[in-house]
Amino acid sequence: MSSFDQLLSKLSTRLINSQGSETSQCVSEVIAAYGDYCQADRCYIFEFNEDLTSMSNTFEWVREGFTRHIDDLQNVGHDDLPYFFATMRNDFRFVCPEVSRLPDSAKAERDEFEREQIKSVLCIGLVAKGRLLGFVGCDKVRQKYHWTEEDIQHLSLIADMIANTIERERTHAALLETKRALELANQQLTQQANIDGLTGVANRRALDERLATEIRRAKRQQTGIAMLLLDIDDFKAYNDHFGHLAGDDALKAVSQSLAQLVKRGTDFVARYGGEEFAILMSSANASSVLKMANNISEQISRLAITHPKSQCADILTVSIGGYYEPPIADSELVKTSKRLIKNADTALYRAKLAGRNCIRFY
Incomplete structure (x- = not known):
């Protein structure tokens, strides 16, 4: 078994067995482990809003000595990075081996990546049930890097695991919200059944x-x-x-x-x-x-x-x-x-x- 297969097996087991509040910690561990494995300088997750018009950095791992950017990458809108949004929506991936060679139509993206001192970037969409939830990405800050098909395949497998985990947690959260709404409705019905409609005191x-x-x-x-x-x-x-x-x-x-x-x-x-x-x-x-x-x-x-x-x-x-x-x-x-x-x-x-x-x- 290859070193990546071993890593993938370990991480998938960790995610599958995670529950509730522990899941966020597990996702953080996954991107940290993969970022270290692929010798990235940053590894992160962004999640899109419902209509894919904005995104927020929800998880971030950075190698020691490098700058974090999660706090200033919240609610980034389509108009801020139109080329990136369009590429991600169409291809479910963004592969950039050399930021300085991005086309003129991606000037906003080039400026943002250079602000973060990124030389190469690879992002793979988080897709669950045919819906784009966000993406997992890796940055190279120290030097440019040509992303191979193996790199893309590996990150795609990581993305699939994370997407399924996020979808599971969202489904669980939706079920909890539905349960709370039903409990509240039942409480209200019980209160109504026990309250005299005219006077407002108990019946x-x-x-x-x-x-x-x-x-x-x-x-x-x-x-x-x-x-x-x-x-x-x-x-x-x-x-x-x-x-x-x-x-x-x-x-x-x-x-x-x-x-x-x-x-x-x-x-x-x-x-x-x-x-x-x-x-x-x-x-x-x-x-x-x-x-x-x-x-x-x-x-x-x-x-x-x-x-x-x-x-x-x-x-x-x-x-x-x-x-x-x-x-x-x-x-x-x-x-x-x-x-x-x-x-x-x-x-x-x-x-x-x-x-x-x-x-x-x-």
């Missing part, structure tokens, strides 16, 4: 899911848990008098007030249905739950929403029913969930029987 479905989570947490941490159910007093009469648009605005105002009050990560507010809202709380004692209920009642009253058809006040008010359950180590999830809702609902019924605009606990 009954989300409450049921959160109940299970909070009951498990309360059992695990041995903390108390509470449920408040809130009903807007005489809301049907409010709707009949002012119309459903005004009724919707009132529901939004109440939900916003609740969201402002219920801020802890372990607490949760949801629209329970119609003009009813539910507040799920983690609490060390019943008194803190009662304090929250009082704060809610006062906050709704401070909204001062006129309600001339109310049986208990001339503004919009709420009736609140609450139930607090201390830590119970052996409580069952389903039974606890039903008990929280049932007992809070019973307390709410008692609050309405008591004349509305009041708070009752089970």
Whole structure:
């Protein structure tokens, strides 16, 4: 096996086995190994944009003592090097044994190569699935060099390996992006499914899911848990008098007030249905739950929403029913969930029987 075949086998194995962030390091190692093998002074990779109108130097190896140019070779446009772009697009290669003998039509290219002190240059296109992705190139700075067919064949084999690697990574990146987009879309759909469209707070479905989570947490941490159910007093009469648009605005105002009050990560507010809202709380004692209920009642009253058809006040008010359950180590999830809702609902019924605009606990 020739020395190049040995090198090619080693490099291809390295690229094939590379994954993720390691791939860039492997590509750097490949161009360094090949640049050293062919006694180049620079070896590099450029990648084209989608429509082949610009290119950027993405990898560069330089022999010790020679100048790097990767930083000033970014977003090089077709108009900067038109002869090079046309040749690469047509032939997928650019072979120049002597820069000084480039034709007059390649003056921009000759000027650029001389700026970089390049005497001979060889570039081979990176082609994958029939598409030109970029090119891998070698420069001779110390002296002119006549590129042989063997040189071109060797660099073409290196180019094929790198092109396949870049295409693989781009495909992988595209798949990851698609996956992220799908995950985001699913998150948005889940959020939409769990949010009440009118008020913007959680809906009954989300409450049921959160109940299970909070009951498990309360059992695990041995903390108390509470449920408040809130009903807007005489809301049907409010709707009949002012119309459903005004009724919707009132529901939004109440939900916003609740969201402002219920801020802890372990607490949760949801629209329970119609003009009813539910507040799920983690609490060390019943008194803190009662304090929250009082704060809610006062906050709704401070909204001062006129309600001339109310049986208990001339503004919009709420009736609140609450139930607090201390830590119970052996409580069952389903039974606890039903008990929280049932007992809070019973307390709410008692609050309405008591004349509305009041708070009752089970």
